[in-house]
Amino acid sequence: METSKSLPPITRITKFTLIDELQQRSFVIMFVICALCVFLIRGCFQGNYMVNGQALDAATIVRTLSKATFHVIGAGVMVITALLSMRIFRRDRTEGMQACILSKPIARWQYVMGKIIGLWLLSTLFMFTLHSIVFLITSINLKVFMPEYLIASLLCSINLLFVVVAVLLLSLLMPDIVAFLCVLGVGIVGFVGDGIAAAGHSQIAQAIVQQSSGHTQLDVTWWKVMYALWPKLLGVQQLASSLFESESNHGFGPIYPLINVLVYCFILGALLFKRFRNEDIV
Amino acid sequence: MIELKNITKRYESLTAVDDVSFSVKAGECFALLGPNGAGKTTIVKMLLDFTRPTSGSLSLCGIPGTLAECRQSVGYLAENNHIPPSLTGWQYLLRCAELLDMNRSEATVQCRHIVELIGMQGRENTKIGTYSKGMVQRFGLGAALMGNPKLLILDEPTSGLDPIGIREIRQLLESLKDQGMTIFLNSHLLSEVEKICDSAAIINRGKLLVKDTISAIVKDGETLEDVFVRVVKG
Numbered sequence: 001m002e003t004s005k006s007l008p009p010i011t012r013i014t015k016f017t018l019i020d021e022l023q024q025r026s027f028v029i030m031f032v033i034c035a036l037c038v039f040l041i042r043g044c045f046q047g048n049y050m051v052n053g054q055a056l057d058a059a060t061i062v063r064t065l066s067k068a069t070f071h072v073i074g075a076g077v078m079v080i081t082a083l084l085s086m087r088i089f090r091r092d093r094t095e096g097m098q099a100c101i102l103s104k105p106i107a108r109w110q111y112v113m114g115k116i117i118g119l120w121l122l123s124t125l126f127m128f129t130l131h132s133i134v135f136l137i138t139s140i141n142l143k144v145f146m147p148e149y150l151i152a153s154l155l156c157s158i159n160l161l162f163v164v165v166a167v168l169l170l171s172l173l174m175p176d177i178v179a180f181l182c183v184l185g186v187g188i189v190g191f192v193g194d195g196i197a198a199a200g201h202s203q204i205a206q207a208i209v210q211q212s213s214g215h216t217q218l219d220v221t222w223w224k225v226m227y228a229l230w231p232k233l234l235g236v237q238q239l240a241s242s243l244f245e246s247e248s249n250h251g252f253g254p255i256y257p258l259i260n261v262l263v264y265c266f267i268l269g270a271l272l273f274k275r276f277r278n279e280d281i282v
Numbered sequence: 283m284i285e286l287k288n289i290t291k292r293y294e295s296l297t298a299v300d301d302v303s304f305s306v307k308a309g310e311c312f313a314l315l316g317p318n319g320a321g322k323t324t325i326v327k328m329l330l331d332f333t334r335p336t337s338g339s340l341s342l343c344g345i346p347g348t349l350a351e352c353r354q355s356v357g358y359l360a361e362n363n364h365i366p367p368s369l370t371g372w373q374y375l376l377r378c379a380e381l382l383d384m385n386r387s388e389a390t391v392q393c394r395h396i397v398e399l400i401g402m403q404g405r406e407n408t409k410i411g412t413y414s415k416g417m418v419q420r421f422g423l424g425a426a427l428m429g430n431p432k433l434l435i436l437d438e439p440t441s442g443l444d445p446i447g448i449r450e451i452r453q454l455l456e457s458l459k460d461q462g463m464t465i466f467l468n469s470h471l472l473s474e475v476e477k478i479c480d481s482a483a484i485i486n487r488g489k490l491l492v493k494d495t496i497s498a499i500v501k502d503g504e505t506l507e508d509v510f511v512r513v514v515k516g
Contacts (some may be wrong), residue, residue, distance in 0.1 A: 009381070010382055012381060016377065020366070020368070023368050059375075094365070095364055095365070095366040095367070096360065096363060096364030096365055096422075097366055099332065099358075099360050100306065100365075100377075100381075100425060101381060102330070102332065103330050103332075103353060103358035103360075104353060104378070104382060105350045105351055105352075105353045105354040105382075106381060106382040107350040110350075141304070145514070150301065222436055252481045274388065280327070280332065281327070281330075281332035282332075
């Protein structure tokens with residue numbers, strides 16, 4: 001197979017990143033364990049579920065379980081992506097690959113872009129494979145076809161791009177494990193915030209807020225701004241999952257989480273390129 | 283081929299390189315000498331844009347050092363060279379060839395030639411993790427020679443090599459020099475430098491102390507080592 005002469009440097013770095021990661025034993029083990037875990041849930045799709053004495057139809061079971069699995073896989077792969085991304089620069093540095101690549105006619109931004117795309121592709125493929133297993137289980141066992149499930153998986157990959165860019169940037173500024181924990185923290189706070197916001201829409205919560213003082217009202221407004229600006233990782237997952245369920249999103253509009261995460265990707269990406277441009281290569 | 287103009291590099295309060303200017307002509311074999319911590323590796327890193335000078339400018343092959351294109355015809359071997367242990371020597375060389383925009387058939391021909399040149403036939407398909415330091419160094423040199431560069435920047439190329447390996451590398455560098463390749467050598471092995479190089483510069487504490495041809499630096503009855511000690515000790 002001939003490699004094209006016009007193959008841009010970014011594509012080559014992307015290819016090396018993919019090969020290097022796929023050769024890592026830890027990556028293969030992680031993938032096999034995740035695939036097995038997802039495969040093992042197939043039993044949940046086959047049971048007879050009763051609610052208020054009435055048997056649920058297959059489509060309801062499939063959609064409810066698929067949604068839960070979709071979110072668990074989405075969140076799980078975000079953690080795995082953060083783990084994969086946190087050591088990427090350090091490994092390239094200690095193994096001499098960074099100096100080898102950058103001593104060739106390859107610009108720093110091309111190197112960073114290749115790394116981002118490589119990691120993003122790999123994690124997207126990872127998540128898509130796990131979601132595909134769920135898709136196959138529902139298609140074969142229950143004869144319920146949801147092609148939107150796979151489209152939703154691809155949409156959810158925006159979150160993975162955020163994780164890759166954020167961890168790569170932070171890994172240049174702090175120890176790898178701290179970078180991983182910071183991004184994990186951002187994700188957890190976002191998920192908890194979304195949970196609190198969902199609970200806040202309940203009548204009881206609204207009644208409590210109405211009874212409280214004006215000072216508290218100010219605090220709530222401040223937190224609302226924080227909440228609106230916080231990376232909407234769960235929001236993107238909910239938006240994606242709305243593709244295969246009939247619910248519609250509320251609040252800031254259906255595509256706000258997507259715009260929010262894309263803006264973060266753009267800002268963090270710009271900071272990453274700027275930071276790496278001034279980085280000393282050792 | 284190489285031009286440095288008033289290059290200074292400061293790390294907070296430490297001045298690693300202090301207003302250094304020199305040039306290396308095409309086809310010349312040049313050695314940068316100095317004691318440990320003199321600023322030699324910092325200069326090499328600035329040549330490759332691995333670190334940016336605080337002030338001053340430099341160019342390679344007439345192109346500013348900040349542009350990636352200036353490294354199109356540059357081969358580089360790092361001090362304490364490292365290679366990913368999960369790759370074989372062959373895969374590593376192929377990777378370097380791909381980075382230079384070669385197609386698979388060109389790369390295969392080049393890699394075969396280089397494996398022969400560095401004397402590693404029969405060992406190229408084993409994992410780098412199993413190689414000795416000297417073997418890693420040979421593959422690093424092989425990677426630097428990929429694509430027949432016009433300029434070769436070598437930071438301690440004989441590091442980790444046994445006396446036979448050092449002699450082989452010297453012979454290889456001599457043949458490359460005869461082919462018209464410009465060689466920028468950063469080495470502590472003054473006897474080797476004296477045998478191979480046309481010119482040299484001695485730096486200490488970031489300052490350029492001497493820059494001339496070897497024949498002009500080394501006077502009758504002296505060795506390069508004598509000159510080096512005299513100049514560095516002031």
